[in-house]
Amino acid sequence: MKKFVNDPHDFVPQMLEGLVLANAGKLEYVPQYNLICRSDMPSDDKVSIIQGSGSGHEPAHVMAVGRGMLDAAVPGGVFSAPPVEYCLECIKLMNSARGVLYLVNNYQGDRMNWDMARELAEAEGINVGVVVIDDDVAVKDSTHTVGRRGVAGNFFVIKACAAAAEQGKSLEELVALGEKVNAAVRSMGVALSSCTPPAKGEPIFAIGADEIEMGVGIHGEPGRSREKLQPADAIIEQLFQAVHDDLPFNSGDRVALMINGLGGTPVSELYLLYRKAALLCEEHGLTVVNNYVGEYCTSLEMAGASLTLLKLDQELEALLAAPAEVPIRVF
Amino acid sequence: MKKFVNDPHDFVPQMLEGLVLANAGKLEYVPQYNLICRSDMPSDDKVSIIQGSGSGHEPAHVMAVGRGMLDAAVPGGVFSAPPVEYCLECIKLMNSARGVLYLVNNYQGDRMNWDMARELAEAEGINVGVVVIDDDVAVKDSTHTVGRRGVAGNFFVIKACAAAAEQGKSLEELVALGEKVNAAVRSMGVALSSCTPPAKGEPIFAIGADEIEMGVGIHGEPGRSREKLQPADAIIEQLFQAVHDDLPFNSGDRVALMINGLGGTPVSELYLLYRKAALLCEEHGLTVVNNYVGEYCTSLEMAGASLTLLKLDQELEALLAAPAEVPIRVF
Numbered sequence: 001m002k003k004f005v006n007d008p009h010d011f012v013p014q015m016l017e018g019l020v021l022a023n024a025g026k027l028e029y030v031p032q033y034n035l036i037c038r039s040d041m042p043s044d045d046k047v048s049i050i051q052g053s054g055s056g057h058e059p060a061h062v063m064a065v066g067r068g069m070l071d072a073a074v075p076g077g078v079f080s081a082p083p084v085e086y087c088l089e090c091i092k093l094m095n096s097a098r099g100v101l102y103l104v105n106n107y108q109g110d111r112m113n114w115d116m117a118r119e120l121a122e123a124e125g126i127n128v129g130v131v132v133i134d135d136d137v138a139v140k141d142s143t144h145t146v147g148r149r150g151v152a153g154n155f156f157v158i159k160a161c162a163a164a165a166e167q168g169k170s171l172e173e174l175v176a177l178g179e180k181v182n183a184a185v186r187s188m189g190v191a192l193s194s195c196t197p198p199a200k201g202e203p204i205f206a207i208g209a210d211e212i213e214m215g216v217g218i219h220g221e222p223g224r225s226r227e228k229l230q231p232a233d234a235i236i237e238q239l240f241q242a243v244h245d246d247l248p249f250n251s252g253d254r255v256a257l258m259i260n261g262l263g264g265t266p267v268s269e270l271y272l273l274y275r276k277a278a279l280l281c282e283e284h285g286l287t288v289v290n291n292y293v294g295e296y297c298t299s300l301e302m303a304g305a306s307l308t309l310l311k312l313d314q315e316l317e318a319l320l321a322a323p324a325e326v327p328i329r330v331f
Numbered sequence: 332m333k334k335f336v337n338d339p340h341d342f343v344p345q346m347l348e349g350l351v352l353a354n355a356g357k358l359e360y361v362p363q364y365n366l367i368c369r370s371d372m373p374s375d376d377k378v379s380i381i382q383g384s385g386s387g388h389e390p391a392h393v394m395a396v397g398r399g400m401l402d403a404a405v406p407g408g409v410f411s412a413p414p415v416e417y418c419l420e421c422i423k424l425m426n427s428a429r430g431v432l433y434l435v436n437n438y439q440g441d442r443m444n445w446d447m448a449r450e451l452a453e454a455e456g457i458n459v460g461v462v463v464i465d466d467d468v469a470v471k472d473s474t475h476t477v478g479r480r481g482v483a484g485n486f487f488v489i490k491a492c493a494a495a496a497e498q499g500k501s502l503e504e505l506v507a508l509g510e511k512v513n514a515a516v517r518s519m520g521v522a523l524s525s526c527t528p529p530a531k532g533e534p535i536f537a538i539g540a541d542e543i544e545m546g547v548g549i550h551g552e553p554g555r556s557r558e559k560l561q562p563a564d565a566i567i568e569q570l571f572q573a574v575h576d577d578l579p580f581n582s583g584d585r586v587a588l589m590i591n592g593l594g595g596t597p598v599s600e601l602y603l604l605y606r607k608a609a610l611l612c613e614e615h616g617l618t619v620v621n622n623y624v625g626e627y628c629t630s631l632e633m634a635g636a637s638l639t640l641l642k643l644d645q646e647l648e649a650l651l652a653a654p655a656e657v658p659i660r661v662f
Contacts, residue, residue: 002523002524002540002541002560002634003523003563003600004523004563004566004596004600004601004603004604004636005562005563005600005603006562006563006564006603007562011599011603014563014603014606015599015600015602015603015606016602017606018601018602018603018604018605018606018607018609018624019602021605021606021609021610022602022605022609022622022624055599056599058597058598058599058602059598063598063602192333192334192335193333209333210333229333231336231337231338232334232335232336232337232345233337235335263597264595264597264632264634265335265632266389266594266595266626266629266631266632267389267390267394267626267629267659268342268346268386268387268389268631269334269335269336269346269632270335270349271346271347271349271350271353271389271394272335272336272337272342272345272346272349273335273349274349274352274353275345275346275348275349275352276349278349278352278353279352291353293349293353293658294659295597295598298597298598300597300599301595301596301597301600301634303333303595303632305335327624328598328625328660329659329660
């Protein structure tokens with residue numbers, strides 16, 4: 001294993017310490033619960049928006065905490081769900097008179113722990129809402145999920161709900177909005193390489209020098225097919241077609257298009273991928289109103305990328321245009 | 332070679348096409364000269380700021396074109412200097428009544444071609460200024476340079492000069508400012524892996540599974556020493572000490588601190604590195620006023636990072652705080 005790491009078990013806390021050192025006065029760190037939150041939250045003026053899942057997907061989600069995005073994030077260890085206690089403390093710490101909304105990607109471990117935390121929080125009289133994200137079209141069920149997985153499309157749910165929360169929307173309105181965004185967003189990814197969790201010390205799956213995993217999950221879960229390496233444009237055509245046909249998107253739609261790097265792919269390659277994706281949108285009559293090229297939801301140092309399309313309407317276009325301020329430019 | 336690429340010879344143009352497709356209305360692409368420029372430039376109200384060097388270092392420099400940063404960038408092929416003709420056309424296209432300033436990192440190929448372009452442009456009556464950047468403390472001379480190499484510290488020169496240009500400073504003032512920034516900035520990098528230029532198809536150097544290259548150059552040039560892999564904090568201590576002692580920085584200094592990823596290192600590891608760098612600044616009495624954690628000047632998909640320190644004064648603090656708008660968040 002060749003990484004910048006000290007004791008592998010300190011990987012997550014030391015990353016979080018670095019994050020708050022770099023954002024003094026804006027972010028706070030609660031080491032006891034692996035918790036990162038805005039220094040100025042909670043506020044009874046708005047619903048608090050929170051999220052927590054395994055680490056190793058940065059900038060998701062700890063680096064998406066800031067004004068106009070998440071109010072707090074509570075990650076678990078690398079690729080493992082945050083314990084119930086962490087989730088509960090996060091809800092309690094971000095408790096607001098307007099309520100607390102947690103956004104959870106559809107993985108069994110995350111959902112189970114958040115559900116238990118929610119029950120416990122509600123028993124204490126806290127008003128809690130939830131939106132489940134499952135934008136990954138690659139597979140119906142997977143090793144970690146019943147139903148589809150939640151991946152980079154999650155960022156659009158965060159952004160829309162957080163912008164609407166800043167405008168004073170109610171918890172019930174935000175749940176409906178989050179579900180609307182999730183229903184309009186589709187993603188699929190591809191891996192060129194595996195990745196190595198620090199405490200595991202070896203790659204999470206094997207892949208040949210001429211192979212790619214089409215439809216890979218963000219924890220290395222198998223996708224649709226193990227294929228031979230292909231030209232970049234052919235890979236994007238597969239991702240685009242799968243995503244496009246699933247909703248389906250239709251000629252005349254206005255969309256947001258995201259090319260998300262999985263951690264080890266340089267931004268030069270991401271723009272090369274964006275080129276073909278943008279051309280395919282044009283061919284299919286889709287107008288790209290917003291675009292996002294960079295790292296949003298990664299798998300440690302995995303070489304690979306995902307493509308996300310979101311169908312827009314006037315409400316969503318306005319929400320995506322709202323200001324946001326986070327450590328890593330995500331929106 | 333496992334990359335997102337079509338014909339390897341189209342790697343740079345297709346990346347640039349993607350970049351302008353993602354920035355319609357803001358950036359223009361002149362395929363003939365590999366040139367990316369602001370759509371609203373040049374203007375006779377300000378000095379134009381331009382840069383060009385080998386590709387493969389993205390976001391440097393094509394993704395640093397935008398308001399408050401570069402007015403144009405003219406990259407060569409991967410790790411090869413832009414031809415004289417490209418440099419000259421870039422100067423001519425960005426010609427302004429206030430003059431044109433090019434910023435060049437200290438590599439023989441880049442300097443030679445820009446010098447020739449400058450002579451040709453001056454013969455046509457264009458007022459051209461130059462600032463040479465050589466912030467890398469790793470080695471005195473290297474395979475590609477007489478004197479020190481220019482690396483990520485370059486971004487501070489761009490930012491300061493571009494912000495001052497927007498304020499109406501003259502070409503002579505900007506040259507002096509750029510030289511002042513370069514004199515106050517120091518960097519050093521380390522590689523955990525090699526990288527593979529698309530058209531070459533194989534790694535530019537070999538490195539053992541337990542080895543790191545301390546002081547590596549951004550084209551894989553040898554650094555100070557080939558060492559065994561060490562804990563992240565020990566690596567940062569070496570980088571920090573080399574950079575700190577070179578200027579030297581002194582207790583009481585106010586600084587900007589950058590942890591730059593070399594392309595294949597995930598942002599989680601970069602924040603883990605930032606943690607130790609920030610603690611070392613504190614120990615040495617340095618106040619970190621501005622921090623930058625992410626990818627600025629990369630070597631394709633190389634796993635590795637560099638540390639940059641800039642000594643600030645009131646003028647530089649104000650210039651770093653000026654607004655900038657580029658495709659990739661760099662400042």
